[in-house]
Amino acid sequence: MSASATSVSAEAQGEPNTVAALSNILECSICLQVVCQPICVPCGHTFCRSCLVSSMKVSRKKCPSCRAVCLIDPVQSSECRMLADLARAVLGVAAYTERLEEATRQLQEIDQTLPVFFYNDPANLPGCLLALHFFEPRYRLMMERITEAHRRFLYLPLRRHTSNTSDLIGEIGLVAELIDSLRLPDGRWHIRARLRRRVRVQSHWVEDGTLGLSYCTVKEVVDTPVEDGQLAGLVEAARRVKEKVVEGLDRLDAATRQELTESVGSEPGLSASYPSVQALESMSFWLSSCIASSALGPVAPTAFDSFEVLYTQSTGSRLAACQAYFDRMAAHQQHQPQTSRSGSSLSRLLSGVAQALSQRQRHNISNEGDAGDEGEENEEEMEGGAELPDDGGEGEGGRQPEGPGEAAGDESMHDE
Numbered sequence: 001m002s003a004s005a006t007s008v009s010a011e012a013q014g015e016p017n018t019v020a021a022l023s024n025i026l027e028c029s030i031c032l033q034v035v036c037q038p039i040c041v042p043c044g045h046t047f048c049r050s051c052l053v054s055s056m057k058v059s060r061k062k063c064p065s066c067r068a069v070c071l072i073d074p075v076q077s078s079e080c081r082m083l084a085d086l087a088r089a090v091l092g093v094a095a096y097t098e099r100l101e102e103a104t105r106q107l108q109e110i111d112q113t114l115p116v117f118f119y120n121d122p123a124n125l126p127g128c129l130l131a132l133h134f135f136e137p138r139y140r141l142m143m144e145r146i147t148e149a150h151r152r153f154l155y156l157p158l159r160r161h162t163s164n165t166s167d168l169i170g171e172i173g174l175v176a177e178l179i180d181s182l183r184l185p186d187g188r189w190h191i192r193a194r195l196r197r198r199v200r201v202q203s204h205w206v207e208d209g210t211l212g213l214s215y216c217t218v219k220e221v222v223d224t225p226v227e228d229g230q231l232a233g234l235v236e237a238a239r240r241v242k243e244k245v246v247e248g249l250d251r252l253d254a255a256t257r258q259e260l261t262e263s264v265g266s267e268p269g270l271s272a273s274y275p276s277v278q279a280l281e282s283m284s285f286w287l288s289s290c291i292a293s294s295a296l297g298p299v300a301p302t303a304f305d306s307f308e309v310l311y312t313q314s315t316g317s318r319l320a321a322c323q324a325y326f327d328r329m330a331a332h333q334q335h336q337p338q339t340s341r342s343g344s345s346l347s348r349l350l351s352g353v354a355q356a357l358s359q360r361q362r363h364n365i366s367n368e369g370d371a372g373d374e375g376e377e378n379e380e381e382m383e384g385g386a387e388l389p390d391d392g393g394e395g396e397g398g399r400q401p402e403g404p405g406e407a408a409g410d411e412s413m414h415d416e
Helices: 003-014 016-025 049-059 081-091 093-109 137-146 228-250 254-264 277-293 306-311 315-385 404-415
Strands: 038-040 046-048 112-119 129-134 152-157 172-183 189-206 214-220
Touching (some): 038 081, 112 137, 112 172, 112 189, 172 306, 228 277, 277 306
């Protein structure tokens, strides 16, 4: 507590009227008690943080007192320390601490509200790095808001194209935490964000006057509890999948591997002696991200269903999907030699056909040569024993005239 607050507390204890006056001044108009974690809104009114969060869930972006436009995020907004010190001095440390604990419990029960960025790339999973270029007006506004507050938004990959906002209820997205951002002179943004935890959409709406910027309330999604007897089997499954992933990573060149490591994040720690359910869940997502973000083998990355991995709430099912990917890869590699042998047989067949055609062609040429020799012998016989008529037969110019009448007819035709 600051020295000024201590002085106020001492004076307030000696002057009941002063305590009452300060209590009235510090009263929250929602709960009608002395403010706890006071938040000042742009219009000048002050409320308890938990009260303002609850109220703005109903009134959206409006001040609970005067209904003025209020675009702050009460969950992440900084409290007014001077008013907090005064409230602590008026109530006393013990009473204020009790109020603070109650407010914390209320905030934990309130679903978080986040702006939504829609995307259709299913390959990104918890832990992945997101690099985006925002140029739409609604997302420009989103960036202006979150950079001044909690620096988070909801990354929502869509399993289907829909224009009905009610269809989004129940969809699972990822909370993206802003790492760095660059605002360009024309208003566009280049950003990098890390995808953290999974959340499920509870409600969804489009805020008026934002050119289509969507907001939603979300609830955290966690895997189903794992029994103690299943931990050993899950650890072994994670170990087998990790060996395959490491083998695939070792085949990549240094630059590609470094880029992949930056994209999917560092490998989460998993103790073989004392494994935790949270560590197994993180490991399953890291292994899935490695498979989904790069081609670790001859099977295309699209053969790995990232939506299934994102939506399942079973760590075992997620590891089984990873193992199934490598099983398909092994089957593909076993099929390769058979394909090669089939290709060799086909090559030998085509070679035999080509050889047969070549022999047949040589045979035809030989026959044509024999026929040519016979023609030359016949021509020699004709030249030696027969005379061709001088004016009979057909020459190159056509049929020759047979008599004077025909010739005269030709001339008459020419005269005409």
